[in-house]
Amino acid sequence: MSSRRYPPLGSTGFGGIRTRSSGTFAAKMSAVGMRMWLDVSRTMDEVAHAYDTAVWKFGRGHLDLNFPEIECRSKADMLASPSLIMTRADQRRHRWEHQWLAIAEADKWAMEQRRTRFPEDVQAEFNFSRARREERREKIMRKVMSERLKIVCI
Template identity: 35%
Template structure:
């Protein structure tokens, strides 16, 4: 029988890592994906859950924490609450846009023309981006409709004088407003 790989981590089991909370997290990965299984209070229970994931993925028996288990059904019975594998999405690495190097004696415009000739896919992608933005802006304008400006006639001092006299005659129930109007009137009289 081939020797078992040395388990990684302090837990002593494959796929089991201690989290800052003190619980043990179980993570499973194969060539195509990474999956989060769950948190468990003990390393033994976490290792059992990892083994169920190994059985479900049909990986070799040497990846099991408990190779004495003979079947998937037996492994699943040892984890009474079952497992829920949630795939962990990883950020895809995007290809970095090549930089533009301006050679000695070359103007910026000449360098940009050379870049466009060497990398037409970036020029096309940029054009499509701007076209998309313009189309979205036009759609927003069409949805809202044309804006209308309503002219406001300028008011004369006579209109304002009339307004403040009406307020004076009516009086005010609110003491704070009354104090404000008194200060306002006294500042008018000082000028």
């Protein structure tokens, strides 16, 4: 059995971690046919702990750990920032949710502007909606009452 470490230690002294030109650190690993990109951080230790959490998550060997003294996944999870462990699907979902929230905030702002600029239009729409609800209720009640009359008459 080989005692060779995978991934090999890089210039950072930790396995799977790279120094980016911006001075931040990033890590990546492949497991179960999926490539994991561990988010960028300013400190090497945060990325190394996130890498160890991913190692535990995918059941890889202790040779892959940057901190072999951590004996279980729960301890690795406590030391790693949860935002640092992201798959491509997580990144897409996060980006979509962020865009969706930005659109919702823009809509909310636009509606507030409309309410302040055109209060009579907003009130007219509210009254129209209320009248439509009442009409629907009355229609349902007429239908229910006619069904009851049919049952009584038969």
